[in-house]
Amino acid sequence: MPKIVNHDKRMNQIAEAMWRVILDKGMEGATVRNIAEEAGLSLGALRHYFKNQDDLLVYAMTLVKERATERIETVAKQDLPPKEMVMAVLFEIVPVNEQSLVEMEVWFAFMAYVKHRRAELNIPDDGIFTGVHKLIAYLASSDLLKEGLDLDLEAERLYAVVDGIAIHALFGADRLQSERVKQTLRYHIDSICVS
Amino acid sequence: MPKIVNHDKRMNQIAEAMWRVILDKGMEGATVRNIAEEAGLSLGALRHYFKNQDDLLVYAMTLVKERATERIETVAKQDLPPKEMVMAVLFEIVPVNEQSLVEMEVWFAFMAYVKHRRAELNIPDDGIFTGVHKLIAYLASSDLLKEGLDLDLEAERLYAVVDGIAIHALFGADRLQSERVKQTLRYHIDSICVS
Numbered sequence: 001m002p003k004i005v006n007h008d009k010r011m012n013q014i015a016e017a018m019w020r021v022i023l024d025k026g027m028e029g030a031t032v033r034n035i036a037e038e039a040g041l042s043l044g045a046l047r048h049y050f051k052n053q054d055d056l057l058v059y060a061m062t063l064v065k066e067r068a069t070e071r072i073e074t075v076a077k078q079d080l081p082p083k084e085m086v087m088a089v090l091f092e093i094v095p096v097n098e099q100s101l102v103e104m105e106v107w108f109a110f111m112a113y114v115k116h117r118r119a120e121l122n123i124p125d126d127g128i129f130t131g132v133h134k135l136i137a138y139l140a141s142s143d144l145l146k147e148g149l150d151l152d153l154e155a156e157r158l159y160a161v162v163d164g165i166a167i168h169a170l171f172g173a174d175r176l177q178s179e180r181v182k183q184t185l186r187y188h189i190d191s192i193c194v195s
Numbered sequence: 196m197p198k199i200v201n202h203d204k205r206m207n208q209i210a211e212a213m214w215r216v217i218l219d220k221g222m223e224g225a226t227v228r229n230i231a232e233e234a235g236l237s238l239g240a241l242r243h244y245f246k247n248q249d250d251l252l253v254y255a256m257t258l259v260k261e262r263a264t265e266r267i268e269t270v271a272k273q274d275l276p277p278k279e280m281v282m283a284v285l286f287e288i289v290p291v292n293e294q295s296l297v298e299m300e301v302w303f304a305f306m307a308y309v310k311h312r313r314a315e316l317n318i319p320d321d322g323i324f325t326g327v328h329k330l331i332a333y334l335a336s337s338d339l340l341k342e343g344l345d346l347d348l349e350a351e352r353l354y355a356v357v358d359g360i361a362i363h364a365l366f367g368a369d370r371l372q373s374e375r376v377k378q379t380l381r382y383h384i385d386s387i388c389v390s
Contacts, residue, residue, distance in 0.1 A: 116221045157382065188352055
């Protein structure tokens with residue numbers, strides 16, 4: 001079915017063009033016209049794939065999430081000790097390289113833009129809240145957590161640490177470089193694990 | 196000098212009108228025209244106080260910061276035990292009531308909007324990074340911190356926890372209500388303090 005494959009591929013190319021426009025001009029510059037130009041398509045051709053900006057927005061957000069999920073699944077297949085596995089997954093969520101910084105910036109711009117429009121749009125959840133619960137449960141079942149911790153509050157706290165660091169890496173990339181991001185996350189996980 | 200007082204008061208009224216427009220329509224709706232209408236002024240009258248949207252933007256952000264700083268200074272004057280003082284200051288930073296939720300939403304919309312324009316604009320720093328360092332230093336000098344902690348990484352981690360929770364309270368107000376926000380922050384501070 002080469003036609004369908006090409007159709008998906010073209011939709012991804014358009015979504016990636018939208019990311020680049022957002023990175024360059026911010027969300028307010030991400031008009032259908034600018035996105036078509038960046039993708040090297042006519043407005044009519046773009047509308048063949050996405051009937052309006054909202055369709056494209058939801059697709060482009062979903063693609064950010066899918067790319068991150070793929071990377072995390074690749075990490076999860078590696079043969080790592082439990083604590084290192086948790087660290088490796090966390091390093092795929094927070095921005096520690098060019099690719100994840102781009103994804104974070106695009107996601108953040110999306111979130112700010114759709115804040116008032118969630119009810120109208122079918123916005124994908126970023127999956128991080130569910131993810132951190134799994135990581136804490138995994139550490140617990142591997143007998144790595146210190147005694148006396150509240151697992152539910154540990155998940156809430158890890159969720160805050162992850163997104164807080166991600167925001168700071170995004171807005172303060174000069175100060176908070178990737179080594180410092182990793183160091184802070186490792187410090188946090190070490191603080192809740194037996195040594 | 197009643198004229199100057201009225202001048203400042205009018206500028207604050209316009210900035211507050213800008214906040215309301217952002218809350219209602221998002222940053223993309225915060226045009227000078229909409230803000231003038233919300234403030235009950237003509238475009239010409241508004242331009243008497245702010246020569247363009249950027250001037251108004253910087254002023255309105257600075258006012259958010261000033262209001263939060265005033266509340267924190269009021270808390271700091273109270274006669275509280277050190278750990279309760281730290282908690283009370285944190286509760287003024289994260290959104291746990293209608294007022295701080297509004298401030299957070301406006302600040303977040305500002306930040307997303309100015310992401311690509313920092314070099315052009317004189318954007319105020321939110322002061323939280325400096326603030327969390329002071330809080331950790333205060334706990335340390337009050338002999339309340341557990342032994343063996345890395346104070347610099349504790350400040351980095353508290354900074355992440357505070358802004359991560361704030362973002363989650365803003366985007367997931369249905370799930371993360373103010374009691375849960377407070378509980379998570381208290382859990383975190385308890386975890387680094389001697390009991």
